[in-house]
Amino acid sequence: MIVGTRNLICAVLTVAALSWTSDGQAQETKGDFYVSATGDDVNPGTLDKPFRTLARARDAVRELKAEKCDHPVRVLIRGGTYGLEQSIVFSGRDSGTAECPITYSAYPGERPVFRGGRTITGWKPHGDQIFVAQLPQTENQYWRVRELFFNGQRQVRARYPNFDPSDPQFGGWAFVEATVPADANAPVCFQWEPGVFPRQWAKPQQGEIFIIPGLAWNSHIIPIRDCDPDKRLITVTRRLTQNWDRLMKGNRFYVENLLEELDEPGEWCFDTDTQKLYFWPPEGALDGAEVTVPVIDRLIELRATTSESVRHLRFVGLTFTQSLPVFPFIHPLHPDYVDCNRPNSGGYAFYMENTEHCAVENCTFNQVGGDAIRLHGSSFRNRIVENEIAGAGAQGVCIAYLDFWPYDFPPVWRGQQERMRSVSSRLPWAVGNVISRNHIHHCGVIDNFGAAIHLHALNTDGNVISHNRIHDQPHHAVYLSMGFGRNTIEYNDIYALCRVMADAGGVYCNRWSILENDPVLSQGLVIQHNRIRDVMGVNPHGRSSDNPAATPSQDRLERPYFTWGIYFDNSPRRAIVYGNLCIDNVWGGAFLGGGYAEPEDCVVENNIFVDSTVYQFDVAMNENARGNRFARNIVYFQNPDAALLRASFTKGLKECDHNVYFLVGGQPLKIAGLPGETWDKWRELGFDRNSLIADPLFVDPARGDYRLKPDSPALKLGFQPIPFEQIGLNATAELSAALGNQVVTDNSEPEPLAAMRKKAVERKRRLIYNDDGCGPIMQAGGDTPEGFLNGPNSRMRPLPGTQVDSVFICSGATHVLNHASSVAESYADVVDRYKIGGEWVLFRDNMRSLENRGTDVIQLTIDFCRKHQLEVVYSHRINDIHNTFLEVERSTWFREHPDYWLGTPGEAAKAGGGNSPKHWWSALDFEKPAVLDYLCRIQEEVCSRYDVDGVEIDYFRSPMFFRPNLDFQPATPGQLEILTGFQRRLRAVHLHAGTKRGRPILTIARVPATPAACRHVGIDVEQWLKEGLVDVLTVGGGYVPFTEPLDEIVNLAHAAGVPVYTTISASGMRGPENRYSSHEAWRGAAANMWRAGVDGIVTFNLFPNGPEPRFADIGSPETLAGRNKLFVIDSTRVLEGDLVQGVTQGQTLPVAIPGDGKPATAVLPIGDDLPAAGKNGTLASAELRIQLRDLQAVDAVELRLNGAPLTPTQQDPESGWLVFSPQAEQYRVGRNELTFRATAGAPSAERLAEVIHVEVPVVYKDTQP
Known part of the structure; x- marks a missing residue:
């Protein structure tokens, strides 16, 4: 099923706005400004006389823009530390444009640091080891000291019990013995456990407790109101209201910021009454050291109104540190309520409010106080890529719509569609944002609730979280909460999670629903191709008997506890969980039924779940759930005490089948939650009738290699291999290191191959001959190589000596091929299996005859082209719809998966007359991950088996990929990103295969002829060109060959260095009464195309079996000059034109x-x-x-x-x-x-x-x- 949105090509993610000389120095051109920590803001901002501050450089850019700047602008920042006393704010007037972006970048080879901390001086001894500083007083300043740094390193706020560096996660806790009164719903007083109460505190109100309350869904910092040491009682200033978040017996906590507890090196505390700061230096003295405290909570702000937005700003190669934490956030309308679903509010190192097409790239966020990066309000197509975020106080990256919920508090979603629609209409959107290739770790230091990446935006579409490495988090890695819409979490490497919290997941989705009958918000989430390991969880309130396999490190803490790899809480709908590897979790690799336990129409397919502690997967749900599927998964575990799965009401489970289960010791499989808990009873309910209990035959599970051997039984049940080599920050490099192999990384190509690729792209292609590969083998005499190449029906024989320089061989339809394949069926296979007669019998016999001679259509074409020095390209029609009426093109894979079809025969019948796209019901649904997986595997096989020069991904056969296309409606932004992700994946396939063989494989895409038509069907051709995802473009179907407007796409492609070849189709050249099929008409169409600036012409559906005069002159403006021609306005409309009805395709x-x-x-x-x-x-x-x-x-x-x-x-x-x-x-x-x-x-x-x-x-x- 792949809903592909991956970001494979590193160069793609950082589109260079900087240009460099050969010695690596930045070229100084008009519009460049320079900033240096030793500069001066009165300077002109040149390399020799740089500015001192980034704010001055921003103002200089404003001045330059006022002069109508017409080129990209660069601000280069020299290395050094830039202390900030106030935020640097960029507004809408600081925006760039798509043509002229504005980039603020590190100077080459240097790393500027922006710090929100002020240096504290005036230290005096306070006793033997402690120093004290009186913070300076000004009229309008009241110091809030939440963190202290010593030589750039975060120090420990004085606490009891002390921090235990030998056991930082599980040591250093005290425990609530009892709440007072014991039956209080929301107690504010609790009793310390006996025998360990600390020193007498002179100012207990200066102290705060850091506590993991309730069921360990959250963390809090609460000021102390009073303390009674005799009774071991602590009273706090506010209650924790909700039952699941209230103080409970067994909750762990520690006390902070009391001078009496400042008893170890590296500790500090702050007296808010006297404004004195106390510190015990870790090295015993302060000589030569720098002590800083954060004074601003936002270092950089991009802030505008929704009507203007901040656009096209890039920040590259910068370091940010020491922003002021603002935690906890108290709801202004409900001061007693702290919502565990909300993101942290305040302390954002990099704040982006109402931004479009902005980017934060290759930056470092080190020990900031709150979120490292916050996208707020309206967010469109921003990119957070290739950053390292470590030690953030809260979240790594967060996309949020508001600081707090302004409507009918608290929000409840289930079954309230009209209320949801009303609220949705009043809130901003987050669309097409990309968070990719970031390394995020050890965050949530102050707010343990903080996820590495949090999406808390109600209206969303097409946001992508991909290729990140996330580890060592107190809570989730990726968290989606309180929203609607399709977003994609894919190819992330996630491990060592939930070190503090419980009831959590590596990827956790809470109250993420859909909005019915909305073309965008009715789509569910996609979670695919992630590796999720070691999601632990910690018991929130002491020992528990429901996890007998737990091994506690202390008497009062238990782990692992109550977590899943992928966890949907509170009724997900239409979610897809596909192709993930989940290892060493607790209650299973995936769980749909948390909270309200009413999941609907969710799919868990093609995943591998390994060695969870209690259950391997969890399908518990209530009687209102419906339509959920668990299919073609592999479950592998070694613990004989663990259950295979947990289930409750099974009505909501539409399918659980075609899975492979394997308990290594061979003991009977247990089913938890059902009477008797036996495998046989489970199957009596109708589940897993076609599943297997068998070793899935991993390559080397002991070494973490979960690839499948060729004879794996899972493959026979339709399991699609997971692309492990593409998972993670460095993609194949990570797998290569793990397995000791040399595998090319996704984002690189050896220099010799890059040079070869450039030469191959630039080669002469006057005419490209597109051959669908069927003709000769459908005729008598096509059963031998000689007959195929030189017989009376040969399509190859007329080509040598003409203007044809390249042959694109299309070997069959999308998933029924003219060649034998281990991935897909051939025509011969389908003819045999479904007893199809007529001309297809001869086709089958000729195919088999060629196979018996050790060759096939592709290999014969390659041999012919090599002999005659022609380029040869495999053309893959990725959505051929001839199988709407051709039974022979309906493979078993297609027949067995009607859920992969875009429409149905019933819908086609209801569409009535005309040329509605609904008539073409057999088109594939590209929102199904298995569809894209399957297509990708076909190309992987071709690239590994055949010595082709390139692969054409033929999106024009046929351009309908998503449900809106059936109603002539445009694809959504999320659907655009799906095809972009798919194109990225195919690009990586071609890069890998080319590197392996030592000669590049060109990536060629055939798309509609205008960017508008491309976008309509889901192809973001501008983005593809920007990212370098294509080497060559072939455009159009050739059905409006005279008047198709080519200028825009030609100019776009040429600006990216990509040649363009447009199509003339023999079908399109017929015209009314075959009026325009003459040689003169072909010349006229070709002349128009050459005038538009194309690099060559593709002939389509032109299959000569003898000399072809058109191949002598239409391939060059020179040979066309002075030849008779016919110019016309097209007056024919055929399928592909109608599929993009309403989009300008030229005059007809x-x-x-x-x-x-x-x-x-x-x-x-x-x-x-x-x-x-x-x-x-x-x-x-x-x-x-x-x-x-x-x-x-x-x-x-x-x-x-x-x-x-x-x-x-x-x-x-x-x-x-x-x-x-x-x-x-x-x-x-x-x-x-x-x-x-x-x-x-x-x-x-x-x-x-x-x-x-x-x-x-x-x-x-x-x-x-």
Whole structure:
């Protein structure tokens, strides 16, 4: 199933706005400014005289923009420490543009540090080891000291019990013995355990308790109101209201910020009354040391209103440290309520409010006080990539809509669609943001609730969390809460989690739902291809009997406890969990039924779950759940005391089947939660009837290699291998290191291959011949190599010696192939299996005959092309819909998975007449991860088996990938990202295979001919070009070959260094009554294409079996020059044109002429320079011929060509043909505008006539016809 949104190519993620000289120094060009810690803000900001502050550089950019700057702007920041006394704020007026982004970057080879900490001086001894400093007082300043740093390292606030460096997670805790009163719903007083109460405190109100209350869903810091040491009682200033978050017996805590507890080196405390700071230096003295305390909670702010936004700013290579924590956040309307689902509020080192297309790249966030990066409010297509975030006080990266919930408090979602819709309409959106290739670890230092990445945005679509390495977190790695919409969490390497909390998961989704009947928000989450290991969990209130396998490190703490690898809490809907590897968790690899336990239409498929402690997977849910599937998974475990699964009500489980289960010792499998807990009873309920209890045959599970051996039984049940080599921060490099192999990384290509790739991209391709590979083997004589290549039906024989330089061989349909495959079926397989007769029997026999001779269609084509020095490319139609009416193209994979189809035959029947996309029900649904996985594996096999020069991913066969396309609606931003992710994955496949063989494999994509049409169907061609995901573009279907507007996509591609080849289809060239199939018409279409700037032409559905004159001249403007041509306005519409109905595809006829005198226009492109030919005397004629339908009188219509009136020289009122003889100079090269208008004496009618044909036959003197 892959919903691919991966970010594989490193260069993709950091599109360079900087240019460098060969010695690595930044080129100083107009618009560059420089900042140095030793500079001066009165300087001009040059390399020799840099500014002192980033704020001054920002202002200089504003001044430059006021002068109408028309180029990208760079601010280069020299190494050094920049102390900040206030936030640096960028507003909407600081925005760049897509063409002229503004980049604030580290100077090459240097690392500037932005610090929110102020140096504290004036230290005096206070006793033997402790020093004290009186913080300076100003009229408007009251110090809040929440952290202290010694030489850049965070120090421990004085505490009891002391921090235990030998056991930092489980040592150093005290425990609540009892709450007072014991039956209080929300107690504010508790009793310390006996025998360990600390010293007498002179100022207990200066102290705070850090506590993990209730069920360990949260952490709190609460000031102390009073203390009674005789009774061992502590009273705090506020209650924790909710039952699950209240103080409970057994909760662990420690007391902070009391001078009496400052008893070890490295500790400090702050007296808020006297504003004195106390510190015991870790090295015993302060000589030469620097002590700093954070004074601002936001270092950098990008902040604008929703109407203006901050756009196109990039921050690259910077370091941020020491921002002031703001924790805990107290709800302004409900001061007693601390919502465990909310993100931390305040202390954001890098704050982005209402931003679009901004980026934080390759930055370091070290020991900031709150969130490292917060995206707030409206967030569109921002990129957080390749950063390291360590030791953040709260979360690594958070996307949030608001600081607190402003509506009917607290929010409840289940079953309240109208209320949800109302709230949704009032809140901002987060769309298309990418958080990728970041290393996030040891965060949540102050707020243990903090996840590494948190998405807390109600209206979302297409956000991607991918390729991150996340580890050593107190709580979740990735957390999604309180929202709607499809987002993708994929290819992350996640481990060592939930070191403090419980009831959690590596990937945790709480109250993430859908909004019914909304085209965007009705889509569920996708969690795919992640590796999630060691999600531990800690018992929140002492020993518990429900986890007998636990091994406590202390009497009062128990671990592992109550966690899952992937955990959905409170009723997920339409979520997809696919292709993940979950190892060493507690209650299972995945759980859908937390909280309200009413999951709906969720899929858990193709995952590997290994060695959880209690259950291996968890399908417990209540009687209201429905439509959930658990299929084609592998479960492997060694603990005989563990259950295979936990279940309760099974009505909500639509399918649990085709799985492979293996308990290493061979003991009977146990089913928890059902009477008898036996495997046989489970199967009696109708589940796992086709599943196997068998060794899945991992390559080397002892060494963590969970790839499957070729004879794995899971493969026979349809399991798709997980792309482990693409998981993680460094993708294949991580797997390579683990296995001791040399595997190319996703984001690199050896320099010699890169040079070879460049040369291959630039090679001459005058004509590309596209061959669907079927012809010869469907005919007699196609059963031998000689017959295939040289027989009467050979399509290869006419090519040598022509302008054809490249052959694109399409071996079959999407998932039924003309060659034998271990991934997909061949036509021969399908013919045999489903007893299909007719011409397909000969096809089968010829295929088998070639196979028996050790060859096939692809190999024969490769051999032919090598012999004749032609480029050969495998063309893969990734969504061929001929199987709507061709049974032979319905593979077993397709037949067994109707859930992979975009439509149904029933929907097609209801669509009625016309050319509705719903008629093509067999198109594949690219939101299903298994679909993209399958297609990717086909290409992987081809790249490893055949010596092709490239692979064309043919998105034009056919351009309908998502449900909105069935109603002529555009793809959503999330769906755009799905195809971008898929393209990234295929690009990596080609890179890997090319590197392995020592010669690159080009990545070629065939897409619609305009960026608008591409976006409509889900192809973000601009992003693909920006990321370098294609080497070559082939565009269009060739069905509007004369008037297809090519300029925009040609210019986009050429700006990215990508050549463009456009398509002429023999099907599209027919025109009405086969009028435009002549050689002259092909020349006319080709001339228009060359005029648009294409690099060559692709012929499609043109299958000559003898000499082909078109191959002699249409492949070059030079050979077309002076040849007779026919230029027309296209008047045919076929399938692909209709699939993107409503998107501009160029002029097509008919055009109605209104009877009210308003003009009607039609645009006729002419690629030849007719004025020049007329002037130099080589032009014989260029008549303009127009046919009108339903015209009552010739003089009722006035025609103008490029503004000049024309009078017909010939007319046939019966047929409606009018012939005009313009002067050559009246034509233009390129766009010619025809204007039709009813004359004053025209008959009164709503529609006077229709223009149905426009053509200009161009005849040259003394030339070939």
